[in-house]
Amino acid sequence: xxxxxxxxxxxxxxxxxxxxxxxxxxxxxxxxxxxxxxxxxxxxxxxxxxxxxxxxxxxxxxxxxxxxxxxxxxxxxxxxxxxxxxxxxxxxxxxxxxxxxxxxxxxxxxxxxxxxxxxxxxxxxxxxxxxxxxxxxxxxxxxxxxxxxxxxxxxxxxxxxxxxxxxxxxxxxxxx
Amino acid sequence: xxxxxxxxxxxxxxxxxxxxxxxxxxxxxxxxxxxxxxxxxxxxxxxxxxxxxxxxxxxxxxxxxxxxxxxxxxxxxxxxxxxxxxxxxxxxxxxxxxxxxxxxxxxxxxxxxxxxxxxxxxxxxxxxxxxxxxxxxxxxxxxxxxxxxxxxxxxxxxxxxxxxxxxxxxxxxxxxxxxxxxxxxxxxxxxxxxxxxxxxxxxxxxxxxxxxxxxxxxxxxxxxxxxxxxxxxxxxxxxxxxxxxxxxxxxxxxxxxxxxxxxxxxxxxxxxxxxxxxxxxxxxxxxxxxxxxxxxxxxxxxxxxxxxxxxxxxxxxxxxxxxxxxxxxxxxxxxxxxxxxxxxxxxxxxxxxxxxxxxxxxxxxxxxxxxxxxxxxxxxxxxxxxxxxxxxxxxxxxxxxxxxxxxxxxxxxxxxxxxxxxxxxxxxxxxxxxxxxxxxxxxxxxxxxxxxxxxxxxxxxxxxxxxxxxxxxxxxxxxxxxxxxxxxxxxxxxxxxxxxxxxxxxxxxxxxxxxx
Numbered sequence: 001x002x003x004x005x006x007x008x009x010x011x012x013x014x015x016x017x018x019x020x021x022x023x024x025x026x027x028x029x030x031x032x033x034x035x036x037x038x039x040x041x042x043x044x045x046x047x048x049x050x051x052x053x054x055x056x057x058x059x060x061x062x063x064x065x066x067x068x069x070x071x072x073x074x075x076x077x078x079x080x081x082x083x084x085x086x087x088x089x090x091x092x093x094x095x096x097x098x099x100x101x102x103x104x105x106x107x108x109x110x111x112x113x114x115x116x117x118x119x120x121x122x123x124x125x126x127x128x129x130x131x132x133x134x135x136x137x138x139x140x141x142x143x144x145x146x147x148x149x150x151x152x153x154x155x156x157x158x159x160x161x162x163x164x165x166x167x168x169x170x171x172x173x174x175x176x
Numbered sequence: 177x178x179x180x181x182x183x184x185x186x187x188x189x190x191x192x193x194x195x196x197x198x199x200x201x202x203x204x205x206x207x208x209x210x211x212x213x214x215x216x217x218x219x220x221x222x223x224x225x226x227x228x229x230x231x232x233x234x235x236x237x238x239x240x241x242x243x244x245x246x247x248x249x250x251x252x253x254x255x256x257x258x259x260x261x262x263x264x265x266x267x268x269x270x271x272x273x274x275x276x277x278x279x280x281x282x283x284x285x286x287x288x289x290x291x292x293x294x295x296x297x298x299x300x301x302x303x304x305x306x307x308x309x310x311x312x313x314x315x316x317x318x319x320x321x322x323x324x325x326x327x328x329x330x331x332x333x334x335x336x337x338x339x340x341x342x343x344x345x346x347x348x349x350x351x352x353x354x355x356x357x358x359x360x361x362x363x364x365x366x367x368x369x370x371x372x373x374x375x376x377x378x379x380x381x382x383x384x385x386x387x388x389x390x391x392x393x394x395x396x397x398x399x400x401x402x403x404x405x406x407x408x409x410x411x412x413x414x415x416x417x418x419x420x421x422x423x424x425x426x427x428x429x430x431x432x433x434x435x436x437x438x439x440x441x442x443x444x445x446x447x448x449x450x451x452x453x454x455x456x457x458x459x460x461x462x463x464x465x466x467x468x469x470x471x472x473x474x475x476x477x478x479x480x481x482x483x484x485x486x487x488x489x490x491x492x493x494x495x496x497x498x499x500x501x502x503x504x505x506x507x508x509x510x511x512x513x514x515x516x517x518x519x520x521x522x523x524x525x526x527x528x529x530x531x532x533x534x535x536x537x538x539x540x541x542x543x544x545x546x547x548x549x550x551x552x553x554x555x556x557x558x559x560x561x562x563x564x565x566x567x568x569x570x571x572x573x574x575x576x577x578x579x580x581x582x583x584x585x586x587x588x589x590x591x592x593x594x595x596x597x598x599x600x601x602x603x604x605x606x607x608x609x610x611x612x613x614x615x616x617x618x619x620x621x622x623x624x625x626x627x628x629x630x631x632x633x634x635x636x637x638x639x640x641x642x643x644x645x646x647x648x649x650x651x652x653x654x655x656x657x658x659x660x661x662x663x664x665x666x667x668x669x670x671x672x673x674x675x676x677x678x679x680x681x682x683x684x685x686x687x688x689x690x691x692x
Contacts, residue, residue, distance in 0.1 A: 001672045003471065007687035008379060010358045015464075021296070068291055068337045070367035123232065124369050127277075127345055130336065 024063050028055045046093045053089055057082040069128070072117040077131040080110040081138065100146070107139065202237060206244045214257045218247070221261050228269040230276075235350045239273075242318045242350070246411075249315040255413070263411050264319055268425060272326035277346035281330050285438035285581045286533040287390045291335060291342040292593045293600035297466065299363035301636030302394060302646070304401045305384035307629045312378040313412070318353050320408035321376055325351045327425045328400055330434045330532060331391055335366045335373055339588055344373075344390070353378060359690055360470045361636035361659065364388055376404065381629075383408070386636075389533065394615045394633060394646075395521055396531030399423060406624055414627065420619045430529070437526065437534045438581075441574045452539055452607040455515035458506040458642040460664025463691055467637040471668055471686035473656040473675065474630070477649050483678055487551070491647075492518065492614045493558050495656065496540055497550055498674045499645060500557070503609050504547045506642070506666035515541040517608040518565065521615075522574070525567045536573045538564035539608060550674075605640040614647040630655055637661045643668075656682075663691050 032052065039048035061079050084103055091099030114132060118125045203222040207215045225243060229236050243264065250260035283291070290300045325332050332351065333344035347370045356379035366373055366388060373388040385401045392400070403423040406416040418424035484494040496516055503514045519537045528534055540560045547553055563569070584592055618631050630653040633646035637659050644659040658668050675682050 001669060001684055004683075004685040005688055006380075006382075006472070006685040007360065007470070008356050009688065010690055013358070013465075018297075018464075064296070065367070067294060067296065067367055068335050068342060071369050127334070127336075127347070128369055130338070134339075 021063050024059065028059060031055060049093060050086070050089050053082075053086050057086055069131070071125070071128045073114050073125060073128045074131040076110050076114045076117070077135045080107060080135070111135070202241050202244055206247070210257075217257050217261060221266070224266050225269075227274070228266055228271075229273045231273055231348060231350065239322065239350050242315075242322065245315040246319045249313060259413075263413065268323040270326050270426075272332075273348060275348070277332075277348045279329065279346040280336075281333060281344040281346075281434060282436070283342055283344065283390055284436040284532045284534075285577050286393075286535065288341060288581060289596060289600055290389045292589075292596040293604070294363075295597070297363055298639060299366075299636065300389040300638075301361040301363065301386055302389065302397065303361050303384055303386040303634040303636070304394065304397050304648075305382050305632045305634070306401055306405050307631070308381045308383070308405075309627055309629055311381055312383055312408075314353060314355070314378055316411040317376070317378055317383065317408050320404055320411055321351055321353055324400075324404045324407050324425055327403060327423050327427070327429060328531065329429050331372075331374055331400065333373065333391075334369070334371050335388070335390060337589060340585060340592075341589060342390070347372070351376075355379065356382075356384065359465060359467060360384075360634055360687065361386055361467060374400075392531055393521075393533045393535045394519075394613065395523060395535070396533075398615065398618065399531055402618070402620060402624075405628075406621075409624060409627055414623065416624045417621050419621050422621060422624065432529045433531050435528075435530050436532065437522065437528050437530050438574055438578055440526070441571065441578045452515065452541075453513070454606050455541070455609045456503075456507050456509045456512040456544065457609060457640060458503055458662070458664075458667055459508045460506070460642050460662030460666070462640075462642070462661055463663055465690040466639075467659045467661055468663060468691050469660040469687055469689045470634055471658045471660070471684060472632050473658070473671065473682040473684055475654045475656065475675070475680050475682050477652050477654045479680055480654050483680065487554055489554050489558050490561075491649075491654070492612070493554065493561055495614065495645070495647060496561070496612050497554050497557050498671060498678075499610055499612055500542055500547050500553055501550065501674055502667050502670040504544060505670040506664070507544075507609075509544065511544055513541050513543055514547065514609045515539045515607065517611040518561065519611070519613045520565045520570055522570060525570065536570045536577075538569065540564065550678075605638045608641060610641055611635060611644045612647070613645070616649065618648060618650045620650075625651065629653070632657050635659050663689060 035048040035051045039046065061082055066074065066078070083106060087099050087103055087106065091097070114135070118132070203218070207218050210218060222240065225240065229239055231239065246264060247260055294300065329346065330344065332347060334347045336343050336345045349370050351372055353376045356377045364373060364375060365371055373391050375386045377384045377386070383401070383405060385397060385404065387397045399421050402421050403425060406422045407425060409416050416422070480491055484491045487494060496518065499516055500514055517537050517539055519535050522528070522534045522536055540557055542553060542556065546556070613633070613635055615633055620628065628650065631648045631650045632655040633648040634657045635644040635646045637644060642660065642662040642664070646657045648655055658671070660668070672682065672684065
């Protein structure tokens with residue numbers, strides 16, 4: 001069978017990114033089993049969850065670019081969501097007590113960055129509004145959750161405080 | 177003193193002229209090369225052009241350059257400025273580039289799966305190409321696309337991600353042609369802002385249009401290609417009427433052309449048609465380049481038709497039977513089913529003007545042991561083709577599609593997407609060995625047909641099937657195109673041998689093997 005070539009010679013395609021993905025996939029697959037295994041054997045805090053989420057973030061944000069809607073705004077929103085969850089996990093599982101202060105700062109910085117991108121080319125980026133709308137929605141939900149949780153805590157503190165006051169007053173009056 | 181003043185004034189004037197030259201627009205520079213009488217015509221032309229375009233500055237300038245290049249081409253071929261501006265009459269732009277993009281389109285029910293199942297370097301694409309009798313003039317092809325795209329508003333879109341489904345968002349930009357390079361049907365970049373979901377390419381005497389399946393099916397793609405080619409030929413000075421699948425680019429697009437025709441299938445009854453087991457796959461290591469080769473078997477249509485008639489079957493029946501024999505030869509398995517997917521154009525059952533997806537498919541299946549000789553398998557293939565591509569069966573499948581779409585419509589996309597991608601792997605590609613899509617004969621106005629030699633139709637590759645076949649015929653030529661996903665040449669070698677054995681003597685052309 002003689003083939004007449006009727007297509008131009010294709011240029012050579014660089015495959016470094018494909019190779020990087022392949023290597024990362026192997027490393028991450030290994031860590032997916034190894035990290036929880038070591039964590040279970042050694043016991044203690046659930047650091048392996050933080051490791052797994054950090055790997056997922058790296059894969060999702062850097063090695064597996066979105067195939068639909070890949071623009072600065074969508075990437076900022078995507079990275080922000082991943083990083084906020086990572087910070088939350090570190091706070092809950094490893095070092096507690098700082099996330100409620102840090103996360104709003106990170107989120108505000110990301111929002112400002114997204115807005116700067118938006119304002120650089122409003123005409124083009126008005127078609128990329130959807131991720132910003134979702135971010136607003138997620139933030140609102142997160143705000144409400146945090147607000148109600150803190151209100152509950154405050155109420156509980158308030159109640160325990162009042163009980164303590166009642167006890168102190170009773171003792172002062174020699175009633176107890 | 178006065179001499180100094182004059183000298184300073186002269187110097188300032190020179191500086192001003194130099195600055196003006198440096199900031200002169202492309203039309204101004206072009207006009208400097210023209211005679212006085214022509215300059216006036218062009219000046220008016222570009223002033224009017226500015227009224228038709230409301231795009232970002234860089235795109236506006238690029239579009240002006242496109243028109244200048246076309247005018248320069250006309251000038252080089254001896255066409256007068258009046259004639260050139262008449263052929264490129266600006267009313268053909270309509271209001272498309274002046275209006276802001278406001279519309280959006282939900283994906284039709286058949287297209288919903290494509291963005292969910294696509295992956296890195298993997299996309300459902302197809303390509304239609306027309307071969308003219310003369311070399312393509314890129315300058316005019318660009319203008320033809322600029323004029324044609326407004327007639328296809330659902331093509332002038334960018335794929336976006338919603339909360340429940342993907343959708344197509346209108347985009348206004350300069351849609352560009354490009355010289356062919358790289359693999360045919362290579363994935364498009366659809367993720368950037370305003371990116372297009374189709375590409376128009378040229379090479380020697382060939383114009384090809386490659387589409388991401390979310391936009392349209394082969395029938396809709398063919399209408400686009402024919403309309404584009406007709407406009408290109410008009411720019412070359414030929415009189416081409418708007419008929420036989422060539423849209424009038426001056427007419428307003430109708431709602432019926434962008435309608436999701438699957439919505440006509442209500443939840444009348446339980447659908448069926450997707451439950452199929454795994455099919456055998458042809459042997460050969462899957463290539464990293466997808467596709468790794470495209471081959472075209474050019475056949476004489478009258479001879480092919482006569483052969484099919486003499487065997488008591490259709491061209492589709494005959495080609496599917498030959499493919500079964502070639503697939504059997506190309507697999508090392510010794511038991512199992514070979515199943516060939518045959519897309520069915522639903523427009524033949526329903527009166528529809530849509531240029532979006534409106535096709536279903538049927539699976540023609542034979543056990544490996546049943547594949548013996550052409551004469552023995554033809555009756556069974558004919559029977560299955562008649563039964564499984566019948567209107568009732570296709571309708572049931574369309575109802576199934578709608579049932580699936582309706583049942584998952586309120587699931588968020590981030591949940592739906594991984595599930596759909598996995599299911600598509602099981603229900604889609606693994607269920608078939610090969611695909612044969614025959615879009616039949618292309619009918620064109622005679623004034624246009626005389627400038628065309630042939631068409632070809634290439635199916636993009638998937639992930640598992642080693643070959644995909646598409647066929648289209650025009651005038652006395654039928655072209656069978658084989659898209660390959662493996663270096664192993666067994667399938668096409670056997671197809672060639674079988675076609676020669678039937679007395680068809682195909683002329684084979686195609687690409688080099690893209691394998692590194």
